[in-house]
Amino acid sequence: MGITREEVRHVAFLARLELTPEEEELYSEQLARIIDYMEKLKELDTTGIGPTTHPIPTPNPYREDKVQPSIPQEEALRNAPDKERGFFKVPRIIGEG
Amino acid sequence: MEFEAVIGLEIHAQLRTESKLFCGCSTRFGSEPNTQVCPVCLGMPGVLPVLNRRAVEYALKMALATGCRVNTNSRFARKNYFYPDLPKGYQISQYELPLAEKGEVLIEVEGRRKRVGITRIHLEEDAGKLVHGEGADSRYSFVDLNRAGVPLIEIVTEPDIRSPDEAVATLKALRDILLYLEICDCNMEEGSLRCDANVSVRPTGETTFGTKTEVKNMNSFRFLRNALEYEIKRQIEVIEEGGKVVQETRLWDPSRGVTVSMRGKEEAHDYRYFPEPDLLPVPVEEGWLEEIKGGLPELPAEKAERFVREYGLPPYDAGVLTASKHLALFFEECVRLYPKPKVVSNWIMSEVLKELNRENKDIKDSSLTPDLLASLLKLIDEGVISGKIGKTVFEEVYRTGKDPRKVVEEKGLVQIADRDALKGIVEEVLKTHPAQVEQYRKGKEGLIGFFVGQVMKKTQGRANPKVVNELLREALS
Structure with missing residues (x-):
């Protein structure tokens, strides 16, 4: 199954990746191989088997609703490339996600 | 041609837990920016979310109060998109198998009762808050992640709503329930209750849906009503002029009273949901559900x-x-x-x-x-x-x-009901208004009200009206 260059560009945009034309070519081949492999997996007969997102049936651990100390503001902002008055500072964004 | 509107609501309600959905940071509103954050809600590499039991309990309360069917094994999923208020690059939400499905809420508009279906109620984490810079800072936005990770429930209604009035009634009914359950502050200005709407129109009598738009940014009941009224009118005009409604997200602009297209953002809606590998299915045992049901007010x-x-x-x-x-x-x-x-x-x-x-x-x-x-x-x-x-x-x-x-x-406001005390005042009033007294005696009996009013004026409203009436009639007869 082929993956078009257009599809590669779309996926790259969603991941905010900038690709060179050579990379687009390379990834369209590689992604096609991955998809082919998925197609192969589909050949397995999975009738009667539920979706197995979590293979081990462990009960989900809950946390009690208790406040734990947060980290200091300076610590939270330490890795930020830009900050101001306790905020992370980013290029202006208008609109929504 | 007559048109009818078809509206469905998506309501986000912040749950009143002490701590966030997946970490122990406080959910308190109004603190200094980025002081209620930790490696988990900042999306640092290598951290793991641990689910807050009370958030699940609160979501279940709402599910039961709206007659939903509860999935005893719901799943979390990652909703992927990039935005500066979302530190991980994905929001932990629910997609397939939400916590609860197929409920309803009752509304009443102009004496008519109606059921509005609830499609689903699911749990998710809130994003952070963006403050857009002004003046010299207008090229920047400022990010506060205190809200990132606060538990939300999203309540999605069926497209059963037919007018802005019904939409307002639905949101009010849901808000009243949330308040009764004491699981959400429902402060629309502070954003603890938020509402988006899917809106379309179709010729009355038609059974298929028209193309819908999603309207956002309506943070009060008034804005919800105004935005829907505007959007319905706009869509009808587009169709009457021979055009087609474009499926898109539109923002309500309260200062101009219009909805504005957010064109060019379509690609961002490719969220590539997949099951959250860091969280197991959410178990809801029968006993727990019964306990919650028994405790509903x-x-x-x-x-x-x-x-x-x-x-x-x-x-x-x-x-x-x-x-x-x-x-x-x-x-x-x-x-x-x-x-x-x-x-x-x-x-x-x-x-x-x-x-x-x-x-x-x-x-x-x-x-x-x-x-x-x-x-x-x-x-x-x-x-x-x-x-x-x-x-x-x-x-x-x-x-x-x-x-x-x-x-x-x-304040000396005790009523004067004493006949002797009032008698003098009544006589005085009659003496100062001889013309009216004469008219009254000639048959203009409606003037009794005028005399009562005069006595009330003199007593600063303290005279007992019944006694005053009696005294006046005696004196005038």
């Missing part, structure tokens, strides 16, 4: 029905009184102390709500108690003060929380 609709049945109130009164849990409680306590339900209801709906609405307050935050209102009403019944003076006394009691009896004494 009487909900607004049931309470309103009971008020009609038990107190003989008109449905309108019952609706107003039960919109707030605390107001309903106030009413019932008042009636216990002063068992005339309709009188109490009238006072609450006029005087009490007038003051509360003026200050935009809930009854529980005012100094007025059921005890104070009941004693005031007793003073009126006992004839100590007139109903009219009662309103003056009420304002003082509401403001100060003072005992009405004290207010009456201090």
